[in-house]
Amino acid sequence: MxxxxxxxxxxxxxxxxxxxxxxxxxxxxxxxxxxxxxxxGRWVGSAFLLAAFITRVVIQQGWYIVTYALGIYHLNLFIAFLTPKIDPAMDFDADDDSGPALPTRIGEEFRPFIRRLPEFKFWLSVTRSTLIALICTFFDCFNIPVFWPILVMYFITLLCITMKRQIKHMVKYRYIPFTHSKPRYQNNEAPN
Structure with missing residues (x-):
């Protein structure tokens, strides 16, 4: 009972x-x-949060490991944002038409670019990670002493190599991950 x-x-x-x-x-x-x-507005808020984080790191002269980890994470998110959801480089079954794919020939039908990481999830992940990194700057246990110029050089090298590979991928499979406006088509009929 x-x-x-x-x-x-x-x-x-x-x-x-x-x-x-x-x-x-x-x-x-x-x-x-x-x-x-x-x-x-969302991206302006995230930029402000990132600026607050960078300002805190510069003023306090520390938390370089946290900054480096944040930079690597943001780079990873950006690459996922630029990559198509269905990557033609990973399409081992080219004969299988089970889903949408990017056009590879000029005469092929247009299929819209679908991102691996949508813009909203990209923004949300950037904002969350920046907020977590900002919170980490208030704890001395995350302030590990390192020689920061090495981290900066390594990050720049990693950024250049990764972006070069991504741009080659974009050129090889002929896609542009950004659209500026709605396409306008010309009328082929002659005026009467």
Whole structure:
């Protein structure tokens, strides 16, 4: 009898915690949904957050490992943002038409560019990681002494090699990950 009462109490506590967590998740998702259409504002806020992080690192003269890790993570996100969801380099079954693919010939049908990492998830990951890195600058345990010029040179080298490979991939498979405006088609009929 006593065990049944304990089991019921434990179940109710788990249920309350589960409901609270679900409600917090819904509120968080509601805020994300409100921010979705405001791309420029979101990126301005992220740039401001990144500027605050860089300012803190420069003023405090530390946390170079955190900065390096953040830079590598942002580079990884950017590469995923530039890469198509269905990578033609990984298409081992070229005869299989199971899904959309990039056009490889001029006469082929246009298929829209679908990113591996959508813009909103890219922004969300950049913002979260920058916020976590900013929080890490308030703890001395993350301030590991390193010779920062080596990290800067290594990051620049990694950036150049990675972007060179990505640009070669873009040229080889003829895709541009950015669109500026809606395409306009000319009327071929002669005016009467």
């Amino acid at each position: 006593m065990q049944d009462a304990d089991l019921t109490g434990t179940t109710q506590q788990k249920n309350v915690v589960s409901q609270a967590w679900t409600r917090l998740s819904q509120i968080y998702q509601g805020y994300l949904d409100c921010w979705t259409p405001h791309a420029k």
